[in-house]
Amino acid sequence: xxxxxxxxxxxxxxxxxxxxxxxxxxxxxxxxxxxxxxxxxxxxxxxxxxxxxxxxxxxxxxxxxxxxxxxxxxxxxxxxxxxxxxxxxxxxxxxxxxxxxxxxxxxxxxxxxxxxxxxxxxxxxxxxxxxxxxxxxxxxxxxxxxxxxxxxxxxxxxxxxxxxxxxxxxxxxxxxxxxxxxxxxxxxxxxxxxxxxxxxxxxxxxxxxxxxxxxxxxxxxxxxxxxxxxxxxxxxxxxxxxxxxxxxxxxxx
Numbered sequence: 025x026x027x028x029x030x031x032x033x034x035x036x037x038x039x040x041x042x043x044x045x046x047x048x049x050x051x052x053x054x055x056x057x058x059x060x061x062x063x064x065x066x067x068x069x070x071x072x073x074x075x076x077x078x079x080x081x082x083x084x085x086x087x088x089x090x091x092x093x094x095x096x097x098x099x100x101x102x103x104x105x106x107x108x109x110x111x112x113x114x115x116x117x118x119x120x121x122x123x124x125x126x127x128x129x130x131x132x133x134x135x136x137x138x139x140x141x142x143x144x145x146x147x148x149x150x151x152x153x154x155x156x157x158x159x160x161x162x163x164x165x166x167x168x169x170x171x172x173x174x175x176x177x178x179x180x181x182x183x184x185x186x187x188x189x190x191x192x193x194x195x196x197x198x199x200x201x202x203x204x205x206x207x208x209x210x211x212x213x214x215x216x217x218x219x220x221x222x223x224x225x226x227x228x229x230x231x232x233x234x235x236x237x238x239x240x241x242x243x244x245x246x247x248x249x250x251x252x253x254x255x256x257x258x259x260x261x262x263x264x265x266x267x268x269x270x271x272x273x274x275x276x277x
Contacts, residue, residue: 043075046087050103053089059107063115067137068107076158077130091242094128096148098244101190105223105241106131112211112225112238113186115139122182122203124174124212125190125246129155132167135188142167143181145174147250175248177203184208191246192221204228213243 051069059065068074075086077100082092091099109131113121115138123132126146132155135142146152149171156169170178174189175197182203189200189212196214204210210226223238 042084043087050087050089054104054107057104057108059104059111061111061115063138064107064110064134067110067134068103071137072130072133073162074103074130076162077128077133094151096151098127098148098151100128100130101243106134108239109188109211109223110134110138112223113138113188113209115186119185121186121188122178122184122200123188123190124177124200126152126155126169127190129159129164129167129169131188131190132169133159133162133164136164136167139186140166143170143178143184144168145170145172145178147171147173147247149251171250173249174246175199179203186211189213189246190243192241192243193246196224196226201226201228201233206230213241215245 047069051065054065054068075083077094078086078092079094085092087103089102089104091102094100115121115135117138118140120141120143121135121139123135123142123144126132126144128151129144132142132144144155144167146155146169152169152171159167159169172178174191175193177187177197177200179199183205184203185205185208187200187204187208187210189210192213192215194215196210196212200210204226206228208228212224213221214224215221221241221243223241225236225238227234227236
């Protein structure tokens, strides 16, 4: 974009109103922080209305680069993290992606613009149903929302070209790595023993499984099993979920 085009974009956004101005500001922030994938930027800024995924009282903050609550102790990640994780997956229109943690459905909607099909798992029935309806209204027909334990993945539908986690476990679930196709990438937050969280990328390559430790992040914990009636954090765990072990990896750090 040259100077004249940039000036025109700024002028048009100013006259279009506060939300257009917020999108323009967000676009600039994303580019400055290293989001270079044109398809990711288009999905974030032009194709998916983020204001439809936040609670109504916060719709005017939809394009601020902040995390916002969506209920049940869950959040919608800040736009930069959504864009970064999407870019790290190295998306392609002919590939499939598994998302762990549907939440409000925003990350899934972004991925739907970048992949052939999105399979998403949510452990909260209310969130899953609300996300399905919202995505249906937005005509996101290439997303399948499943109610289940994210630690188990969807083995019957594997392998996946990419896997993304939107909550932070303390270990990398082997079940998910086993569902990653050759050449595929798993992007996820990981909580260390000291409580710090980092964004990680694992690549299933010819030389083995490689890990990259990236940005410090803060996500809600990834909880095993499904909620039971006496509280959102109480869980019922399938024997198939256990044990959770971290894989052996060859670090490229």
